[in-house]
Amino acid sequence: MWANLLVSPLILLLAFMHNLFPLVVLAQNNQVTSKYPCAFIDTVNITGSYPHEHEYGIGNNSTAQPYNNSYIYQWMIIPPELVAVYDFIIENGVRVPKERHLRACVCKLKPCIRFCCSQGFFYSLENKTCSAFSSILDNFLDQEFMKIQLTNGSIETVSTATHFLVHRGTPCEHMRIITKDNRYVHWTLYENGTIAYKNHLFSKHYCFSAFRESNKGNEIEWQWQPLACVPERLPFILGVREWTYAICLIITVICMIIILFVYLLCTDLRNTFYGVAIKSYTLCIIIGYSLLAHLTLTNPANMSKYACSKIPSFALLYLVLSFYILSFISFNFYLSFFGITLSNLMFWFIFFPIVVVAACWSFFVTFELYNNRPVFGNEICWFDPRNWSIVMYLYIPILLSCVFSGVFYILSLVKLNDGPDGDVNKLIASISRNR
Numbered sequence: 408m409w410a411n412l413l414v415s416p417l418i419l420l421l422a423f424m425h426n427l428f429p430l431v432v433l434a435q436n437n438q439v440t441s442k443y444p445c446a447f448i449d450t451v452n453i454t455g456s457y458p459h460e461h462e463y464g465i466g467n468n469s470t471a472q473p474y475n476n477s478y479i480y481q482w483m484i485i486p487p488e489l490v491a492v493y494d495f496i497i498e499n500g501v502r503v504p505k506e507r508h509l510r511a512c513v514c515k516l517k518p519c520i521r522f523c524c525s526q527g528f529f530y531s532l533e534n535k536t537c538s539a540f541s542s543i544l545d546n547f548l549d550q551e552f553m554k555i556q557l558t559n560g561s562i563e564t565v566s567t568a569t570h571f572l573v574h575r576g577t578p579c580e581h582m583r584i585i586t587k588d589n590r591y592v593h594w595t596l597y598e599n600g601t602i603a604y605k606n607h608l609f610s611k612h613y614c615f616s617a618f619r620e621s622n623k624g625n626e627i628e629w630q631w632q633p634l635a636c637v638p639e640r641l642p643f644i645l646g647v648r649e650w651t652y653a654i655c656l657i658i659t660v661i662c663m664i665i666i667l668f669v670y671l672l673c674t675d676l677r678n679t680f681y682g683v684a685i686k687s688y689t690l691c692i693i694i695g696y697s698l699l700a701h702l703t704l705t706n707p708a709n710m711s712k713y714a715c716s717k718i719p720s721f722a723l724l725y726l727v728l729s730f731y732i733l734s735f736i737s738f739n740f741y742l743s744f745f746g747i748t749l750s751n752l753m754f755w756f757i758f759f760p761i762v763v764v765a766a767c768w769s770f771f772v773t774f775e776l777y778n779n780r781p782v783f784g785n786e787i788c789w790f791d792p793r794n795w796s797i798v799m800y801l802y803i804p805i806l807l808s809c810v811f812s813g814v815f816y817i818l819s820l821v822k823l824n825d826g827p828d829g830d831v832n833k834l835i836a837s838i839s840r841n842r
């Protein structure tokens with residue numbers, strides 16, 4: 408009896424670890440840039456800039472080591488906490504390894520303004536390059552001065568170089584222009600470098616280019632228009648991390664199949680409450696993790712639109728369900744200290760509403776919109792790692808169930824310490840009676 412009491416929590420603990428490990432691995436996808444002081448797009452390469460305090464010296468490894476001192480970049484003093492060593496750059500949202508170099512978060516010191524091309528050029532959307540203005544007459548849009556809106560609402564023309572730091576270049580490969588009824592719209596450039604038009608607001612991923620539009624008198628007029636990044640399709644990568652993740656999932660599935668068979672073959676465990684609960688738990692994990700492994704190893708491009716939105720919702724259903732079975736088991740574990748033992752019939756009575764809740768949840772998520780786009784089946788057939796949807800739709804329900812289990816386990820432990828003799832004896836007696 409004691410063995411059974413101890414083994415069940417142990418299995419549960421193992422199950423928790425198994426469950427949480429892949430989730431932690433997944434979560435790391437989101438935290439790539441957190442050890443850097445700001446977003447990559449706000450940084451510039453300051454290699455070769457002068458350290459501010461000369462007594463530290465430039466040293467002979469100035470490219471490899473950040474010295475704990477300030478740098479001077481375009482007449483600005485950059486404090487050391489805004490400088491970091493990067494061994495990559497980000498192009499089109501993808502990390503490209505590069506030699507180690509120093510980058511500084513200059514946009515935190517002074518607002519940045521972004522132009523696609525240098526003076527005298529405009530960005531050609533069809534050729535995806537900067538093209539020179541064809542005639543000198545055209546070239547009257549000057550990057551030197553821009554109209555900005557101050558925080559108090561007044562509009563001023565300022566010298567770009569004194570008010571802003573000027574970034575030149577396109578933040579991504581695929582840019583688009585936002586128009587209304589095929590006409591350009593009027594954007595407001597704020598003094599902090601953010602541009603806004605109605606509910607569109609960009610502070611980083613845009614660049615200004617000159618665009619030509621004929622006005623009412625059929626005269627051709629150039630005006631500044633921002634280009635915004637078209638969201639990229641996430642590239643499908645099957646690297647070491649994905650394989651590790653998939654192999655972990657498959658190992659878990661194999662372990663769960665073994666546990667399931669042990670419970671199926673072991674007749675005296677088969678029909679107890681724990682037996683039924685653990686069997687349904689292992690089934691959920693086997694199905695859920697197999698689906699996850701399938702999603703990890705399959706290129707979304709090769710999946711039908713239907714499979715791409717339905718497989719993740721089934722995986723979500725089984726993952727959430729497995730966690731709720733765990734908290735249900737710990738609830739039952741707690742109940743058993745009061746001499747209440749749930750029979751396996753009771754299990755199905757409580758299990759059914761849990762299934763309904765989990766199914767409703769995954770059904771809801773399947774049809775839910777996140778940032779105006781469906782949660783599943785956009786471009787990747789799982790939660791999009793570039794936003795927080797996975798936290799909302801997967802981690803929060805799981806966290807809730809962990810809180811439930813945690814509370815019941817702590818209550819059980821308290822109970823166990825309170826009356827180790829009488830209660831446990833009663834418990835054992837009741838379990839034997841139940842048998």
Ligand SMILES: *[C@@H]1O[C@H](CO)[C@@H](O)[C@H](O)[C@H]1NC(C)=O
Pocket residue numbers: 452453454455496505506508
């Ligand atoms: C950073 O700037 C240095 C000096 O201008 C240059 O040699 C190096 O290639 C740059 N690194 C990157 C990644 O742009």
Ligand SMILES: *[C@@H]1O[C@H](CO)[C@@H](O)[C@H](O)[C@H]1NC(C)=O
Pocket residue numbers: 466467
């Ligand atoms: C580089 O550093 C080493 C060790 O600190 C020193 O011996 C050497 O003279 C330095 N070289 C130059 C070019 O500064």
Ligand SMILES: *[C@@H]1O[C@H](CO)[C@@H](O)[C@H](O)[C@H]1NC(C)=O
Pocket residue numbers: 467468471472
């Ligand atoms: C300079 O870098 C080299 C290799 O990157 C390293 O062996 C050496 O110790 C570094 N010197 C100093 C003074 O940091």
Ligand SMILES: *[C@@H]1O[C@H](CO)[C@@H](O)[C@H](O)[C@H]1NC(C)=O
Pocket residue numbers: 475
């Ligand atoms: C770097 O600077 C910070 C404060 O500016 C200081 O606390 C720290 O000790 C310094 N580290 C080194 C290695 O000089």
Ligand SMILES: *[C@@H]1O[C@H](CO)[C@@H](O)[C@H](O)[C@H]1NC(C)=O
Pocket residue numbers: 531533534538
């Ligand atoms: C785009 O490229 C084509 C061919 O290279 C060229 O004829 C055309 O003028 C270019 N368009 C612009 C806007 O530069």
Ligand SMILES: *[C@@H]1O[C@H](CO)[C@@H](O)[C@H](O)[C@H]1NC(C)=O
Pocket residue numbers: 557559560561
């Ligand atoms: C807004 O502030 C600027 C300077 O800070 C000032 O010149 C301007 O008159 C102010 N406008 C209004 C409407 O208060």
Ligand SMILES: *[C@@H]1O[C@H](CO)[C@@H](O)[C@H](O)[C@H]1NC(C)=O
Pocket residue numbers: 558597598599600601610
């Ligand atoms: C810049 O200012 C605008 C208007 O005051 C504001 O809506 C926006 O959030 C600000 N952007 C940043 C990055 O602070």
